[in-house]
Amino acid sequence: MSNLKKLVRVIAPMILAAALAVLVLYGPLHFPITSQTVQRASTSLTANVLRGDQIKDRALDDGYLMLIGSSELSRFDSLHPAVLTQKYHRGYRPFLLGSAGTQSLTHFFSTEAMGKHLNHKRVVVFISPQWFVKTGVDPQMFGHYYSKQQAVYFIKHANPQTRADRYAAKRLLAMPSGHSDDNIESALHKIAAGKNISGWNRVMVDQLSSVNLRHQDQLFTRLFIDNNEKIINDRAKMLPEHYNYQRLDQLAFILGKEHTTNNEFGVDNKFYKRKLRPYVKGLKNSQTKFTYEYGPEYSDFQLLLNQFKRHQVTPLFIITPVNGAWMDYTGLRPQMLDRFDKKINYQLRSQGFDHIVDLHRDGRIPFFMQDTIHLGWRGWLRVDHKMHQFVQQPLTTPHYHLDNYFYSQNWRDRNPRTLKQLP
Secondary structure: OOHHHHHHHHHHHHHHHHHHHHHHHHOOOOOOOOHHHHHHHHOOOOHHHHHOOHHHHHHHHOOOEEEEOOHHHHOOOOOOHHHHHHHHOOOOOEEEEOOOOOOHHHHHHHHHOOHHHHOOOEEEEEEOHHHOOOOOOOHHHHHHHOOHHHHHHHHHHOOOOOHHHHHHHHHHHOOHHHHOOHHHHHHHHHHHOOOOOOHHHHHHHHHHOOHHHHHHHHHHHHHHOOOOHHHHHHHHOOOOOOOOHHHHHHHHHHHHHHOOOOOOOOOOHHHHHHHHOOOHHHHOOOOOOOOOOOOOHHHHHHHHHHHHHHOOOEEEEEEOOOOHHHHHHHOOOHHHHHHHHHHHHHHHHOOOOOOEEEOOOOOOOOOOEOOOOOEOHHHHHHHHHHHHHHHHOOOOOOOOOOOHHHHOHHHHHOOHHHOOOOO
16 A cells, blocks of 8 residues: 555544534534423533523523522422422423522623523522622632623623623623633723724624534533433422422421431531531631622622613512521621621612512521521422412513612622611
């Protein structure tokens, strides 16, 4: 065999593989999102589902109820809403949108990219006090869920004349992710300065948003989806055949008691053994100076509210508690938590967002929490009950009156003591 033929035999498969890769990544092939893919993704809590768009768009079109939150969504026990809706066939299914480290800024860009699919929908939003630290969202955690596709969508639809979009551009530029692409960074600087994107910058952004990003989203998102369906089905087997709140609350009490036997905080045994026991002595009075009353999260949260107004979304807000026994041990001040609660309630109610389930004082109810800051057995049952009531209510056109003041440094720094108590 000649050397040329040997060379061709070696190189030809490489060329063919490269051509196939280009065809798959950039070609006209279409990979439809199936209902089975959406169902698996709805409880996967996988980062690439959050970063992607097309699975979430299909879920909204199929009537899934978006549950927007963070790490609490991953605490699957038998009373988790995903389990209860699976067992009792409520007529809707939750789509869990969030994971550890997701906060308002991530959810803003995620919902922004949903566009018209979000119109006139209901959503449930979990508000964790721990988001509202003075430093705001951790840039590394934001970067983990950052999506270039969603950033490009924001740029293409941004109105630099609005305070909301200028603020969103500035916040993205405050993150390392906002500087990961020169064209995106340049466009963000213009929006932040109140200028329109034009010329070469517009051409380059259009190139980024061409079929390629959506095509790759459609292809890769489905390939790396964790499957929690077996866990949910197994948890559902523990539930009584017919829904009865009182009976389920008794079951939640029993399960909570069984799973919190190795500590004084009412924390799940496994969590305590892995996460707390090695460090618990050093955490005594470690949170006496913690505050959730100030910081950029309040304005990031306003971006999410602006999104809901733009698409006439009706949200139910769940303000989650902190484990009361853990608060006592670490010195986290209940008065500070009350002031945080007053401030976030003021931001919601003063702008017409009235569907609020305020649980911030319920962290002392036995087995309401699974660990130090996450809902557990009886807490999930209460949340599921409120969610079901919310979904059963007739959907009316919401009337919101948003105030740009909530993007200001004055609001972020404002002492909750100075706020009037809203009726």
